[in-house]
Amino acid sequence: MxxxxxxxxxxxxxxxxxxxxxxxxxxxxxxxxxxxxVASAKLHxxxxxxxxxxxxxxxxxxxxxx
Numbered sequence: 001m002x003x004x005x006x007x008x009x010x011x012x013x014x015x016x017x018x019x020x021x022x023x024x025x026x027x028x029x030x031x032x033x034x035x036x037x038v039a040s041a042k043l044h045x046x047x048x049x050x051x052x053x054x055x056x057x058x059x060x061x062x063x064x065x066x
Contacts (some may be wrong), residue, residue, distance in 0.1 A: 028034060039045040047053075
């Protein structure tokens, strides 16, 4: 019984470590810079020149608030 408890404690500790690593990875993947880098390098996407982009009415009203 004690051996089983120790095994489960070790398993729990390993899962907690993995959970922390996954949380760090998720935060890294969701940064704006990371998304831009992947879009550029892997998807060959680029920002359009300013004269080819337009703001939606929602973005305009949000910009006025700030």
